[in-house]
Amino acid sequence: MNTDQYIDIFLDESREHLQAINDNLLELEKDPKNLSIVNDIFRSAHTLKGMSATMGFEDIAALTHKMENVLDQIRNEERSATTAIVDIIFASVEALEVVVSDISNGGDGKKDVTALVSAIEGIEKGQDAVDEQVTQDHTSNSFEFDDYQLEVISQAKGQGYLALSIMVKLRDDCILKGPRAYMVMEKLESLGEVIQTMPSVEEIEDGNFDQAFSVVFVTKVSEKDVQATIENVSEIELVSISEISNVNSVTTEEAIKIEEAPSSSSQSVPSEEKQSQKSKTIRVNLDRIDTLLNLFEEVVIDRSRLQDIANKLNNQDLVSVVENMSRVTLDMQELMLSMRMLPVEQVFNRFPRMIRGLARDLGKEITLKISGKETELDRIVIEEISDPLVHLIRNSVDHGIEIPGVREEVGKSPIGTVELRAYHSGNHVFIEIEDDGAGINREKVGRKAIEKGLLQEEQAKRMTDEEIYQFIFASGFSTADVVSDISGRGVGLDVVKNKIQSLGGSIIVQSEQGKGSKFSIELPLTLSILSALLVQVQRETYAIPLSSIVETVSLSKDDLMFVHGQSVMDFRGKVIPILSLSDIFQVPVESLGTNQNYNVVVVQKGDKLTGLLVDELIGKKEVVLKSLGNFIKDVFGISGATILGDGNVALIVDPNALIQD
Structure with missing residues (x-):
């Protein structure tokens, strides 16, 4: 079967199930006795196993199969959800994410998962064996189904499948019970779907049963054909098959109600209202x-x-x-x-697991608080903002939050807090990373900046804290006494700032030593539609994003100055350079004009200001950003183009590229 046409659906659903497992594992660690969480994880793992097996990705199927075994034992209360089990499932999820990412990049989805499989098997075998009475109970034909199994069986029957209870007994002289049982299971899985076994699949394949085992099975093959298929396996003494007509007297409606109802009051909602609450969405590329x-x-x-x-x-x-x-x-x-537009939740969801791992590695106790996950951003921004946020959070965890002993000495709670929040403000989105750690040492940053020749000592005394903190974004700037493999406060932050600025955003740092730090990132709501100022240079029209514009100025020729051959102007007591768009983009000069004043658009990048000289200001317009394509790319000072109402094309200026650091 050619599965290429289903690969996009497989990838989307795989990511959803892996994220669900990840989120539920974090909840399970807080509440290890909550079996409903285990059931949710099991369902996701089971679905992922089935999808990957269908698509031919055997490594994913093998690993999720082993995860199922452990989860099945937990939900059957044969073992508890220990830290070791949660850790190994987390590691498995990380490996599965790598495989899914490889598939999305055109890879074959193959990965050596033998070490993880062996580790899971080791955890299983390290536990006490199930006692004899439990084993005997399992061999009986009385199944107890959970909500998920009830729903699967009910839906299967509604779609024309047979739900069968099968008991297979091996001959008394059968020596290799495990391999024989495995052959039976393999035959069944080629005909349909195994819903439940007694004892567990692992015990059956290990031969850990007397001579008989039972299976609940759904298939479209007749009972007669199923029986004939099983009896083809040698050393089978008896095969007993019966159709399941009454699943523990629980109807489909009741099963769904148990799973979906958050409280008793919701069970009285009329069926029409429930129907209207169903999600009405489709997947669109x-x-x-x-x-x-x-x-x-x-x-x-x-x-x-x-x-x-x-x-x-x-x-x-x-x-x-x-x-x-x-x-x-x-x-x-x-x-x-x-x-x-996409919710930032897609980026935020990766951080709870990341902070959990970092905190354990560093011997710290950290709580992550997330708010505003529903805040939406353009998908291009969502794709690009992930790495900068990872770096900032790693810095907060590594060099912001102190170890518990140090925190207690200064009267803080031993558990540090990192807050990640997002919210809309006007035509922008703000993302803030705030911690209650040690904060940034202003004096230390200032001394380091002076040592590197970034400012003079007298200048440092006049600068505000926020201005001093901006130096941590300078290339190669670090105040860390020891640079760890996790982060170094300042190392790589220049890349973070450049990435944010390339998205048309900015970053501000606020900090109080001993109290904590806050990094505030301001981003445009969307990169596909921009508020821009249309300007004319000779006969050419250009668009300058309003998010970069500070002010427009009418400058007389007498106010134009030159310093070392560079045109400059006095802007509110500060001398700033002036660049002519006509010179930068080599626009042919047709007329010098008779206007005695210059039109200057003052743009900003961080704390840097530059004036852009244009011939005429046309007005504000909402423009749609279009790529220049593969044939005309990496044009200096141009971020894209837009089509105006009269059909003409206007190039969109990239002020960040024009302003010199």
């Missing part, structure tokens, strides 16, 4: 949304042309139709742009 948006831009261009034609003809009926079309297309455009 993001490339299709981008293609749809590109096609819609053609509609916008034609709409602008229709408006011009309607105004020229002065036909009121046509004008009315075009005005209505404008309103509808504007709503459509906003809707399609919102389809590009």
Whole structure:
């Protein structure tokens, strides 16, 4: 079977199930006796095993199968959810994430998981054997189903499958019970789905049963064919098959109600209301949304042309139709742009497990608090912001939060706190990482900056704390006494700042020594639609993002100064350089004009200001950012292009590239 057409669905669902396992493991560690959490983890692992086996990814299937065995024992209360078990399942999830990532990058999905499989088997074998009475109980034909199994059986029966209870007894002289039982299980799995076994699958395959074992099985094959298939295995004495007609007297509706109802009050919700609460979503490839948006831009261009034609003809009926079309297309455009938005939850979800591992490695106790996971950002920003956040959080954990003993000495709780929050503000999104650790030592940062020649001692005395803290983002800047393999406060933070600025954002640091630090990242809500100022340079039109603009200035020729051959201006008591867009982009000069004043757009990158000299200010406009494509890429000072209402193309200026650090 060719499974290539299903690979995208497999990857999406695999990531969802792995994230669900990850989240539930964190909850299980807090509440190890909560078997409902174990059931949730088991369901995700079971589904992942089935999908990967169908797609032919045997390493994923093998590892999830072993995870199932341990989880099955926990939910059957044969063992408890110890730290060792949680750790090995976490390690398994990490390995599975690597495999899924490899598949998404075009790999074959193969990974050596033998060490993890052996570790899981070691945990299983290290426990006490199940006593004889339990084993005897398992060999009986009385099954107890959990909610998930009830639902699977009920749905299978509703779709025309047979739900069978099968008892297989081996001959008394059968020596290799385990291999014979394994052969039976293999035959059954080729015909349908094994829902439950007594005793467990592991015990059956190890031969840890008397002479008989039982299986609950769903299939579309007839009872007669199933029996004939099993009897083809040698040393089988008896095969007893019966159809399951009443699953512990629990109906499908009751099973679903048990699983979904958070409280007794919700059980009285009418069926019509429950139906309306169901999720109505479909999976759509993001490339299709981008293609749809590109096609819609053609509609916008034609709409602008229709408006011009309607105004020229002065036909009121046509004008009315075009005005209505404008309103509808504007709503459509906003809707399609919102389809590009994704919640930051996709990035935030990776951090609880990361902090758990870092805290254990460093001997610290840390609580992560997350808020605003539902805050949405453009998918491009979501993809790019992950690594900077990882680095900032690792710094907070490594050099921000103190070890428990030190915290207690200064009157703090031994458990440190890292807060990760996101929220909207205007046309921007703020992401904040705040810790209650030792904070940043202003004097130490200042001394290091002076040593590296980044500022003078007199300047340092006049600068605010926030201005001093910005030096930790300088290339190669570090105040760490010991640079660990986890982080070094400042090492690599220049990359963090550059990445954030490349997204049109900025980062501010606030800190109080002994109290903690807060890194605030400001990002544009979307990169696909920008608020821009349209400017004219000779006959060319350019768009400058408003997020980078501080002010526009009308500058007389007498106020234009030169320092070492560089054009500069006095902007609110500060001398800033002036760059001519005509010179930068080599726009042919057709006319010098008679205007005695210059139009200057003052743009900002961090604490750096630069004036951009243009011929005319046209006005503000919402523009859609379009890539220049593979044939025209890496153009200095240009981040993309947009199509204007008259059909002309305007290049979008990248102020970050023009401002010199």
